[in-house]
Amino acid sequence: MFNAFGFERSVATRFMIEGRVQSLLILAGVAAGVAVVAYISALMASVQLNLIDKTLGAQAHVTLSALDDSIIPARDAGADKSEADDTALDTVLNTTTPQILTQTQPRAQRPRSPKNWRLLEPLLEATPGIAAVSPIITAGGLAVRGEVSKSIAISGVELNRYDRIVRLRSKVVAGVARLEPGEGMIGRDLADDLGVRVGDRLNIIVGSVTDSLRVTALLDYGVRDVNRRAVIVPLRTAQSLVNLPGGATGIELSLVDLWAAPAFAEDFARRWAYKVESWQDANPQLVSALTAQSVSTSLIRAVVMIVVVLGISSVLVVSVVQKRREIGILRAMGATRGQVMRIFLLQGAIVGALGSALGIGLAWAMIWAFVAFVHGEDGLPLFAITFPPSLALIVSAIAIVCGILAAVAPARRAAKLDPAQAIRI
Amino acid sequence: MIAPATSAPPAPTATSGAPSPIGGALITLSDIHKRYNIGLPNEAEVLRGISLTVAHGEFVALIGPSGSGKSTLLNIIGLLEQATTGSYQIEGQETSALDDAALTLQRRITLGFVFQFHHLLPAFTALENVTLPALMREGKVSAAQRDHAREVLAAVGLSAAMDKKPGELSGGMQQRVAIARALVLNPPLVLADEPTGNLDRAASDEVFALLRKMHAELKTSFLIVTHDPRLAARCDRIVELIDGSIASDAAVVATEPTPPATPAMATAADKKSS
Numbered sequence: 001m002f003n004a005f006g007f008e009r010s011v012a013t014r015f016m017i018e019g020r021v022q023s024l025l026i027l028a029g030v031a032a033g034v035a036v037v038a039y040i041s042a043l044m045a046s047v048q049l050n051l052i053d054k055t056l057g058a059q060a061h062v063t064l065s066a067l068d069d070s071i072i073p074a075r076d077a078g079a080d081k082s083e084a085d086d087t088a089l090d091t092v093l094n095t096t097t098p099q100i101l102t103q104t105q106p107r108a109q110r111p112r113s114p115k116n117w118r119l120l121e122p123l124l125e126a127t128p129g130i131a132a133v134s135p136i137i138t139a140g141g142l143a144v145r146g147e148v149s150k151s152i153a154i155s156g157v158e159l160n161r162y163d164r165i166v167r168l169r170s171k172v173v174a175g176v177a178r179l180e181p182g183e184g185m186i187g188r189d190l191a192d193d194l195g196v197r198v199g200d201r202l203n204i205i206v207g208s209v210t211d212s213l214r215v216t217a218l219l220d221y222g223v224r225d226v227n228r229r230a231v232i233v234p235l236r237t238a239q240s241l242v243n244l245p246g247g248a249t250g251i252e253l254s255l256v257d258l259w260a261a262p263a264f265a266e267d268f269a270r271r272w273a274y275k276v277e278s279w280q281d282a283n284p285q286l287v288s289a290l291t292a293q294s295v296s297t298s299l300i301r302a303v304v305m306i307v308v309v310l311g312i313s314s315v316l317v318v319s320v321v322q323k324r325r326e327i328g329i330l331r332a333m334g335a336t337r338g339q340v341m342r343i344f345l346l347q348g349a350i351v352g353a354l355g356s357a358l359g360i361g362l363a364w365a366m367i368w369a370f371v372a373f374v375h376g377e378d379g380l381p382l383f384a385i386t387f388p389p390s391l392a393l394i395v396s397a398i399a400i401v402c403g404i405l406a407a408v409a410p411a412r413r414a415a416k417l418d419p420a421q422a423i424r425i
Numbered sequence: 426m427i428a429p430a431t432s433a434p435p436a437p438t439a440t441s442g443a444p445s446p447i448g449g450a451l452i453t454l455s456d457i458h459k460r461y462n463i464g465l466p467n468e469a470e471v472l473r474g475i476s477l478t479v480a481h482g483e484f485v486a487l488i489g490p491s492g493s494g495k496s497t498l499l500n501i502i503g504l505l506e507q508a509t510t511g512s513y514q515i516e517g518q519e520t521s522a523l524d525d526a527a528l529t530l531q532r533r534i535t536l537g538f539v540f541q542f543h544h545l546l547p548a549f550t551a552l553e554n555v556t557l558p559a560l561m562r563e564g565k566v567s568a569a570q571r572d573h574a575r576e577v578l579a580a581v582g583l584s585a586a587m588d589k590k591p592g593e594l595s596g597g598m599q600q601r602v603a604i605a606r607a608l609v610l611n612p613p614l615v616l617a618d619e620p621t622g623n624l625d626r627a628a629s630d631e632v633f634a635l636l637r638k639m640h641a642e643l644k645t646s647f648l649i650v651t652h653d654p655r656l657a658a659r660c661d662r663i664v665e666l667i668d669g670s671i672a673s674d675a676a677v678v679a680t681e682p683t684p685p686a687t688p689a690m691a692t693a694a695d696k697k698s699s
Contacts, residue, residue, distance in 0.1 A: 006564035007557075014548035329544040332505055333606075334533025335561055336526060420505035423540060424496075 005346070008339055011330070012346040019319060026315040027355050030399065033308035034359025037301045038395045039366045042387045044297045048290055050383040052258065055286055056279055058221045058230065060134075060165050060252030061261045063282075064120070064274045066112040111139065113247035114274050124253060129264065131256050132164035135248035137238035141206035143186070143231060145194045152190065153229045154206065156238020156248075165254045168219070168232070174198050175217035179234045184213035187227035191218050204231060206241040213237070305402055312351050312406035316344055320414045327414050328422025337415040344411035345404055352403020356396035363387065363395075450517075451613055451646050452502060453478045457511035459497055459669075471497045472508070473669040481613065482644040484637070486657035489666035495650045496618060498666065502648065503536055503616045504528045516613070533562065537607030537645075541619035544603065545591040551578060551602045552587040558610050577605045580642070581635055597628030601635060608639055617649040621656060633659060 016023045114120065117135065124133045137156035142149045155162075159179040163169050169177045173188055175198035184204075186196070196202055196215055203212050213233060221227055239245055255261055261278035269276040280287045320327070327340055367385045376382050459472040471494045479485055489495050500506040501513065504520060507528075513520050515535055523531065538544075545554045555574040556566045566574075578587050581601040591599050600620060607615050620636065621629035633656050640647055649660060657663050658677060665673040 007560045010560060011546075014546070018548040325544065326546055329538070329540070329546070330557075330561070331529070332503065332532065332538050333558055333561060334529055334536075336529050339561065418505075420500045423505070423544065 005342065007335075008342040008346050012343045012350065015319065015323060015326075015343070016347055016350065019322065022315055022319065023351070026311055026351055027358065029311045030308050030351055030355025030403070031358035031362055033304045033311075034356045034395055034399050035362035035366065036304050037398075038360055038363035038387070038391065040297055040300060041391055041395065042363065042367055042385055043370075044293060045391070046383060046385040048293065051286070051290070054222050055283065056258075058166050058223075058226050059279055059282065061255040061258050061279050062253040062265050062268070063250050063277045064114055064117075064253070064268060064272075065250035065277075066114045067273055067275050069107045069109055069112065111137070111242045111244050111247075111249050113244060113249065114251065117248055117251055120251065120272075124251065129256050129260060130253055132161065132254040134158065134161035134165045134252045134254075135235060135250070136162065136252050137235060137242055137244065137247070137249045139206050139238065139242045139249070141204050141231075141241070143190065143194060144203045144205060145196060145200075148194055149205075150190060150193050151229065152186075152204065152231045154204065154231045154233060154238060154241065156233050156235045156241070158235050159232075162232075162252075165252050171219045171221055172217045173220045175215070178216045179232065180216075181234055181236065182213055183216045183234070184237075185217040185219055185232040186215055187230035188218040188220050189224055189227035190229060190231070191215065193228065204233075204241070207243075209241050209243065211237060211241055305398065308355075308399070309402050309406040312348055312403055313409060315351075316347060316407050316410035317413070319347070320344065320410045320417075323414075324417060324422045327417050328419045331417065331419035332423060340417075341411040341415040344414050345407045348403040348405070348407025348411075349400055350403070352400035352406075353396070355403070356399035359399065360392045360396060363392075449481045450478050451481045451483075451515070453512075453514045453517075454502070454508075455512045455514075457498075457501060457508045457513060459494070459501065459506070460509045463509070471669050472501070475511070475666075475669075475671060477664065477671065477674070479614070479646055479648060482640075482646055484640050484647045484661040485649065486660035486663045487648060487650045487666060488652070488654065488657045488663060489672070491652075493666040494669040495666050499616055499618055499648070499650050502614075503538060504532045533558075535612055535614060537610070537612040537615040539600070539603050539607050539615060539617040539620045541622040545599055545606070547591050550588050550590055551583060551594065551605075554591070554602055555606045555609050557606065562610075574605070574609055577609050578602070580639070581605045595628070596624050597631055600624065600628075600632050604632070604635060604639065608643065608645065611643065612645065614646045614648065617647065619650055619652065622652065629653070629656070 121133055121135065124130055134157060137154075139154045139156075141152055141154050143152045144150075157179070159168070159177065163177070168185075172185070175185070177185065179185070186202075191197065194202060198215055198218060201212055201214050203210055211233075219227070219230060219232070221230065233241070235248070239247060242249070253264070255264060258279065262280055265276045265278035265281065268274065331337075331340065364387055367387050370385055371381045374382055454475055454477045457472055457475040457477075458470065460468060460470045462468045475494075475498060487495050487498065497506065501508050508521060511521070515531065520528065520531060545551075546557065549557065552571070552574055555578055556571055559570040559574075560566050575584075575587060578584065581604055583598060583601055583605070586594055586598060586602075591602065594602065600623075604615075604620070607617075617636070621632050624632060636647060636649070637659065639645065647660075649656075651657050660677060662674070662676050664671060
């Protein structure tokens with residue numbers, strides 16, 4: 001197989017070396033195109049991850065909770081009989097169907113546990129693709145200190161398990177992450193508002209229940225609104241605050257691949273009678289922003305690749321014209337149309353391969369420059385851009401395929417040359 | 426002295442290989458017509474009923490004025506074009522019904538080409554140009570094939586210029602490389618279209634002498650298109666084409682020494698080479 005293309009390789013490379021200025025120009029073009037595509041891909045992937053990380057810093061990928069409490073309308077059994085004579089109504093209601101009372105008052109959602117949640121936990125933990133499972137109780141309340149009271153969002157959790165969902169320990173900016181009975185961690189802006197420091201006590205009120213807790217750590221979620229409201233307490237404390245002994249209002253999951261959240265959510269919703277929410281359900285605006293970004297990026301990448309394809313193609317078309325005589329003599333000597341075609345397809349592939357190697361190097365340099373020179377106000381890089389080898393491989397493969405595709409038309413043209421005419425020129 | 430066929434790579438079919446003894450028909454053309462632009466107002470009949478046989482080992486000159494159809498006939502014999510009507514057989518095998526792929530294969534095993542403008546690949550050295558037919562066939566060049574190519578280049582007097590590119594060689598040397606390339610796989614027939622047409626008189630004599638030498642050594646058939654009656658006279662047989670028909674076809678009576686060219690012809694030849 002390797003030998004089979006020896007002739008084509010030899011002629012293709014010599015043709016390229018012979019027209020080295022043309023070859024270098026198109027290589028530079030391909031390299032620039034590949035660099036842009038690779039850089040944009042790496043940048044956007046990192047931007048999105050960064051954005052998601054910051055936005056979803058305090059969120060689970062999937063949350064399971066009890067189905068909403070709703071009123072099942074009662075059936076009015078006597079309706080069809082009593083109204084039997086009223087033909088006008090008959091036609092509307094169709095006497096054979098039972099009548100339904102259509103207006104109901106939605107029920108207030110009191111805290112409830114998902115049914116059999118303790119049994120569900122091990123099942124979820126054993127599911128491949130799920131990285132962490134943590135029961136949680138969420139409730140709204142007030143934090144009171146002296147004369148100040150602030151509205152808060154209470155999360156009752158088991159520290160170690162919850163830490164695996166939202167990396168709570170990494171958010172600690174003061175104190176030590178610890179949740180013994182009677183202890184709690186609070187957002188740092190809430191601490192400022194209430195004037196508390198690590199070790200101070202504060203009261204929290206949920207409904208008619210009041211509890212007191214000692215602040216063990218201050219947390220920074222990166223979002224001020226969250227920092228102003230977050231209060232993390234032990235699960236048991238929360239259970240007594242919301243009067244849900246042994247219960248949890250939800251189960252939070254962290255996934256290995258966060259993009260798989262909708263698929264998991266759909267699967268769970270189909271299998272079990274729980275309310276299932278993926279992070280995408282909870283953040284529709286973020287999702288649409290990310291989608292818009294992805295679409296724009298794809299569009300830019302596609303346009304760049306089309307430009308690259310056209311560039312390679314036009315250079316090869318010129319090369320076919322320039323090499324007519326050589327192609328003619330090769331055909332006269334017995335080169336098949338297939339061989340002539342492969343000479344030019346190979347040139348496309350070589351341009352794609354060399355161009356992508358250069359382009360990947362260039363993209364790497366651009367990323368390095370971005371990380372090294374573009375800093376935020378704090379003097380640190382804006383965010384980390386990673387350039388995974390898999391991305392480099394994919395971009396290179398696409399560039400090579402594009403190179404070959406670009407060469408198809410010129411190669412066919414070369415193969416179709418009439419040797420008798422080509423030699424005469 | 427180079428060995429015919431024995432050191433050449435094995436031929437894919439029986440049509441190639443060691444030349445048959447002189448006398449057997451190598452190519453046979455019967456009533457070949459070639460028309461261009463058929464059905465259009467500018468339709469032209471370039472060949473009008475050519476019948477011609479070239480035997481193994483013959484050294485034939487094809488002469489005639491410009492526009493007489495020499496190049497077209499050579500292209501048809503070289504399987505680069507197909508006749509509009511008529512039969513063309515190579516070693517008894519009819520070629521008029523072959524498709525492009527079959528014609529290409531037939532060219533590869535039966536024919537060697539030498540053109541007026543050398544047509545070497547400028548990016549390859551002399552040696553690489555000569556090993557190109559083997560590379561084309563097998564995708565690689567074996568050491569034996571390379572050695573054979575060196576022998577052929579030495580036989581055409583280019584031992585010292587093997588690693589030079591065509592651009593570094595004189596016209597005569599380039600033509601010798603082209604002759605070596607045409608002969609390297611030992612085809613039964615070499616077609617030469619004005620092989621000396623682009624050379625000065627001295628180089629032209631040298632190249633022609635080389636063709637005769639290679640013919641004597643290899644017994645390959647040669648069909649040479651030339652404008653130069655002086656050179657045609659040094660062939661074994663002259664076929665003259667006028668207006669697409671064979672006007673004369675006769676063996677050359679051995680004349681010693683070579684007849685001097687008329688002043689007019691010499692001037693014409695010199696003009697071409699300048």
